[in-house]
Amino acid sequence: MQRFVFLLIIAASTGTMSLFTTDVKASSDVFFGESIFYANQGEYFDAISRLDTELGQYYGLDEPGLDSLHFLIDNAQFSIGDFELYYRMHQRAGRAIKSVIEGNVEPVVRNKAIYRLAKILLQKNQPINALHAIERIKGEIPEYIRDDIAYIKAVILMVNGRPTDAIEILSGLQGSKSHGGFAAYNLGIALLQLGKDAEGIAQLDKAGTSSGSDEGTKSIRDKSNLALGYKLLESGEPGLAMKYLYRVRLDGAFSNRALLGAGWAEIALKRYDRALVPWTMLSKRNVTDRAVQEVKLGVPFAYGKLGLHGKAAILYGQALESFDQELTKLDASIKSIQDGKFLKALAREELKKDSNWVIKLRDLPEAPETHYLMHLMASHDFQESLQNYFDLEEMRKRLLAWERDIKSYQEMVNIRREYYKPLLPVVEKQFQLLDSRMRLRIEQRDNLENKLQSMLIAPRPKFLAIVSERIYGDRVARLEARVKSMRKDSELYQRVKRLRGVLNWDISTQYHERLTQAFKRLRELDGVVADLKETYRSFVRTRQAATQSYEGYDAILNTLSIKVKDSQERIKAAMLGQGHMLESMAINELDKRRKRIEGDQVKARFALAESYDRAQKAQLDAEFKKSAEKTADQAEKQAEKQLKEMSKDDVVDKKSVKEEMK
């Protein structure tokens, strides 16, 4: 029963969890949004890898508060746990989710995290821990997961043997859009677990007639009717069981078991001819199904009960032939698995893109008969192992690609080194020359500014004399030296003095204008200096980028190369182990089926012999009867003849007596 419930959990959760609905718009951080982009497509490796990188960079920031991820950090932490959960990294997912739960987060985020954790624990078969976790949910619950939480809690309670508590929750979920059907079914099961058979049966009856035309609802209806039918059959109520078994759709996943059960119910009521109706229909279906194989013996059994031993013997013979063929198929399948063809077929990319890939698998040449493996393939253990095998295969391919990439990068780095290394010292030398000239010019500019600033306080007009004024000033000074010894009232002396006066006048009167102009020019110079500095910085960056384009990679690339090789080895070993496990599971399953068929074969042989004997006996009886009848008939005729002859003799005798008397 627990397994029944468990299958329902998986069925329910896969339908509702394919997309990552978040409370916060992840696109406010494009890198977080990018990881959601991959997760929504089921590409969890890429989603985790990108978000991991982003989180690593975020935590490495000096001021993480300025990063756009800062406002989404709780959500990002939670999402990475979620992605890891979907990527079947339960240990890491559990830790990530626990850190969210224990962190300072909003109740909504914490409750979501607890829900995920409880789900992990339930999947990992730790129902008590799952119960402890789910009971920690308190406060606000996001609307879109309210029913999910209630449903999973009910399932956890049921698995923990607390159907009474589960019933309370499941009763409240009856109107749920996402879980209504599952809840109705599980409620019936919980009531039966509690021993409330009448209520359980009534609930399953209700679940079996629930309205809705979608495939999910139809399946739940079928499942409820089937469970109810078998329950009643076990309780010795075949008449009532039939009502539910005949409700199951003829083309649904549960129809084979329903037809089988319906036949047994008719048999229980000794209505052998009516049992033949569902069973004959079932016997024409795919013989790999266990119910079909069972009915291969059931149909002749019913004919036998109807006294048609000959027909029964023929059908037992056909069943034996069919079992023989199936055993050959099973042997071939086991051999195919042992030859490694099953794993090769499983790893084919084109199959994974098809939702019916398990069915398509059997069409591949030399692949095993997967119909026998359907049940196994639907089991949690096999699915987990298979998904692990797929994940390992995917990682193997990634590592192969990375190995090639790393080699290319190493070559790229070497090419860059070969190009830049001889070039950089020459560039560096030229750069140093330019650098010293640039520093000199900047120093000159700074001196100029200092001078101009000081002139604001103490005017120095001569400092702002233009070139021609300086030349004239020098010439005037030379003239002044020559007229120095002359009389001061001499005309020449006076002319030189006037010249000096004109020069001084011009310099002094234009001082303010020239100072303003000088400041303006200084600002213009600042613009040029700023451009120069930017070019300088750009050059420094380019030189740095050139150096960084090949320096410091060797060690990282070598380490990565070693890590890749190490992982490749580990993946190889793990794939071998995982593959062997899958093969063993498949072979064990096929062997179980083989043994069952062998058992059926033995039963069929005995039944055939018995039917043959009975048929022969019946035939002998009939022949004996016929022959006895014929003999009796002949004897009668003979007697009549004799009588006639006797009576004729008697007449002759009488005549002779009369003649004699005469």
Added chain:
Amino acid sequence: MKRILLIVVLTISMAMLTGRVLAQEVSKAQIKGLDEQVQEIKKDVLGISSELALLEEKLLYPSNTQISVFVSFADEEGFRLDAMDITLDGQEVMHHVYTARELDSLRNGGVQRIYTGNIRTGDHLLEVSFLGKSILGGVYQKNASSKITKGVKPKIVEIKVAGQGFGDAIEFKER
């Protein structure tokens, strides 16, 4: 002696006839052990992936030349996106045809990194055009361009697309 030999021969021939060696039973502990081993490998390979991603970014797209273009959907996109073209300074750098899964993912909050490349610092012209189907089934095509300025830091441009009647068809956001 003859009897023992007969038994041995019979046993061997039976095994040959059945043609198979039974696989060992797989225990829960074995499944769990292998599962944990696979989880450890996943953790390590993811670590390599992150390290390699950072290295690739540094090696192939240094921050002073890096430009990344992202695509996201407006809250109500109201159309079906079929394909998108990205042109940088008159040169087509990306043409992407969308799959149904990608569209579903974008509709549910995913952001697609459509292009990562290298450009010089300074001004550049980014042109975007997309082709899709409107709600009514008609062709819905839009073009838009934006001048972007590349600085020293990595340039990130987000293109938000929307359908008719849902604001700007193409909105550029520089980050």
